[in-house]
Amino acid sequence: MYSDDTGFIESVLDGWAESQRKAPSLFWFACPRCGRQRLYERLEENAISRRYDIAICSECAEFEAFEDIGLLSRTELDEWFAVKNELINQQKLKHCNGALWQQK
Numbered sequence: 397m398y399s400d401d402t403g404f405i406e407s408v409l410d411g412w413a414e415s416q417r418k419a420p421s422l423f424w425f426a427c428p429r430c431g432r433q434r435l436y437e438r439l440e441e442n443a444i445s446r447r448y449d450i451a452i453c454s455e456c457a458e459f460e461a462f463e464d465i466g467l468l469s470r471t472e473l474d475e476w477f478a479v480k481n482e483l484i485n486q487q488k489l490k491h492c493n494g495a496l497w498q499q500k
């Protein structure tokens with residue numbers, strides 16, 4: 397779907413990874429892959445994705461392992477919560493800017 401836009405995906409995930417490294421606690425951080433589970437408080441307690449250098453929840457780490465042995469179809473980076481969420485935000489912003497433009 398968006399997989400041709402690797403620059404965009406990398407910028408989103410690098411931003412998340414940087415936030416993970418800087419945060420004193422990851423307790424309130426959502427998993428960038430699924431968005432459902434929370435991360436463990438300390439960065440080193442969390443699993444690192446097999447797809448990108450970023451912490452993910454342990455459930456997602458298991459899913460990635462299952463994908464690699466062929467038990468699940470692969471979830472590409474453009475299907476990750478963090479990437480989709482950013483796209484939605486940008487679309488909202490565009491819509492919002494458009495609405496402001498029309499009011500002038």
Ligand SMILES: [Zn+2]
Nearest residue numbers: 427430453456
């Ligand atoms: Zn997850």
